[in-house]
Amino acid sequence: NKYSQVDICVRDEGEYTFLELVKALERNQPLKDIKGLTYRENGKFKRNEQRPLIKDLDSIPLPDRKALKMEYKGSFGGLEFAPKGFTSMVSSRGCPYHCTFCYGKRTVGFRTRSVENIMEEILYLDSEGYKYLNFVDDNFTVSKKRVIRLCRLMQKHKVDLDWICEGRVNQVSDEMLREMKRANCRIIFFGVESANQRILDYYKKGITPAQSIAAVKKTRKAKIPFILGSFIVGAPSETFKEIYSTLKFAQKIDIDFPVYNLLGTMPGTDIWDEMVEKNILDE
Numbered sequence: 001n002k003y004s005q006v007d008i009c010v011r012d013e014g015e016y017t018f019l020e021l022v023k024a025l026e027r028n029q030p031l032k033d034i035k036g037l038t039y040r041e042n043g044k045f046k047r048n049e050q051r052p053l054i055k056d057l058d059s060i061p062l063p064d065r066k067a068l069k070m071e072y073k074g075s076f077g078g079l080e081f082a083p084k085g086f087t088s089m090v091s092s093r094g095c096p097y098h099c100t101f102c103y104g105k106r107t108v109g110f111r112t113r114s115v116e117n118i119m120e121e122i123l124y125l126d127s128e129g130y131k132y133l134n135f136v137d138d139n140f141t142v143s144k145k146r147v148i149r150l151c152r153l154m155q156k157h158k159v160d161l162d163w164i165c166e167g168r169v170n171q172v173s174d175e176m177l178r179e180m181k182r183a184n185c186r187i188i189f190f191g192v193e194s195a196n197q198r199i200l201d202y203y204k205k206g207i208t209p210a211q212s213i214a215a216v217k218k219t220r221k222a223k224i225p226f227i228l229g230s231f232i233v234g235a236p237s238e239t240f241k242e243i244y245s246t247l248k249f250a251q252k253i254d255i256d257f258p259v260y261n262l263l264g265t266m267p268g269t270d271i272w273d274e275m276v277e278k279n280i281l282d283e
Contacts, residue, residue: 009038058117085131091118095138098204100270133163141167151183162186169215170207177222189228195249196242229255234263
């Protein structure tokens with residue numbers, strides 16, 4: 001009721017829910033049987049049954065990028081890294097890890113498209129003249145075997161696309177990074193988050209500062225051109241000394257572009273639940 005401008009909300013994955021919604025609106029049909037929908041009716045909100053997650057991501061048709069007549073450009077923190085021919089795609093959804101600031105595990109699980117299905121879209125993008133691709137997966141590097149196989153297929157088909165991905169510092173190996181470089185990976189974005197093990201443990205990151213240092217060294221060895229790192233400050237009990245050590249750590253570990261974030265509390269995360277339980281936040 002706080003948001004009078006909102007009439008309808010599609011919850012979680014929207015491919016099928018949104019399609020059914022559009023058809024119902026076109027035909028002037030009721031919305032009560034559309035799973036995954038919350039909507040306003042006679043001044044009150046109705047919440048329909050939850051729609052199950054899509055198990056087979058390969059069943060989702062490839063997006064029609066020609067439907068929107070616009071030129072996408074890629075930039076990060078004001079730095080333009082893909083002035084033209086840029087697009088994005090998802091090769092997996094969710095993340096199997098349990099970071100307390102993230103919604104991924106709780107709301108979307110972890111599922112992957114098959115390598116064959118991913119390659120179908122990549123080859124289409126290559127044939128259409130795209131030059132830069134951003135894998136917007138929550139965690140591209142979960143499966144070493146999958147990443148290496150995909151990269152080798154990209155090399156085999158001589159795909160002319162530069163690309164960027166996000167990864168975990170405790171997952172990358174020399175072999176994986178080498179194959180990523182050969183397949184034209186230009187940027188990798190690591191979630192380093194903190195220089196302090198106490199804070200990493202609070203976030204349930206499952207990594208150590210030493211692993212972050214090692215991952216950056218491996219990436220340099222593989223000659224992937226550009227390394228980004230995410231850092232979070234503002235954990236409830238974090239001290240100024242710990243924040244300062246994280247800022248110094250970001251300078252020390254040889255990443256090209258540190259991205260600093262203030263800790264946010266988002267609904268659906270463990271930190272949100274903690275703040276509500278302690279009466280710091282009012283739902």
